[in-house]
Amino acid sequence: MSEKEALVRFGISMPQSLIEQYDRLIALQGYDNRSEAIRDLTRKALLTSSSMQPDETVAGTIVMVYDHHISDLPITLMELQHEYHHAIISTMHIHLNHQQCLEILVVRGKVQKLRELQQRIQVLKGVGYAELSVTHVDEHGHTHEQPHTHA
Known part of the structure; x- marks a missing residue:
């Protein structure tokens, strides 16, 4: 404000x-x-992805928790990430315990495509949680949250 x-x-x-x-x-x-x-x-x-226009460019994260013992799930997730490689900037993978992994995808792209990726992850057997969190981005790559200045 x-x-x-x-x-x-x-x-x-x-x-x-x-x-x-x-x-x-x-x-x-x-x-x-x-x-x-x-x-x-x-x-x-x-800033929820559901309140944004489908063609709006955003940046954010997809956070997921899944059971890596579910047959072929890690391979399926990797193939899905390769399919959306243009939208994924970075990933972080954390072993929560013997069964569960937490994975964070840093993403940028059109809301519609990022929602699509999140939904495709969410419906996979063994994925317990998958949430997309985004913020507005203008064409120059600046977020609309806080002013950015350099000293």
Whole structure:
């Protein structure tokens, strides 16, 4: 939010028990007030891949957890990553325990293609979790989150 942008006040109604839970949560997260916490929730909601235009260029991650003992799953995942090599910038593979692996794909491309990749991963037998998280990118590769300056 720019310094010149006007703040608009509005009211929110919710059950007492819900607001008490919310207040405890935001206090644990270090927020001084509800307004900033709600602004952050709103920003996060606006950055979900489902709220973006399919042809919008974004950068982000696909985080997945899978059982590497499932027959051919590691090979299938590798082949899928090769199929989408143009969208995958980097990968990180972590062994969580004897069975489970955590893999992080750093991605960039059109929302529609990245959603497609995430969904193709999610439906594979043995994949317990696969989530796409993205942020806007302009044609020069800058994100729209924070200004970037060099000293």
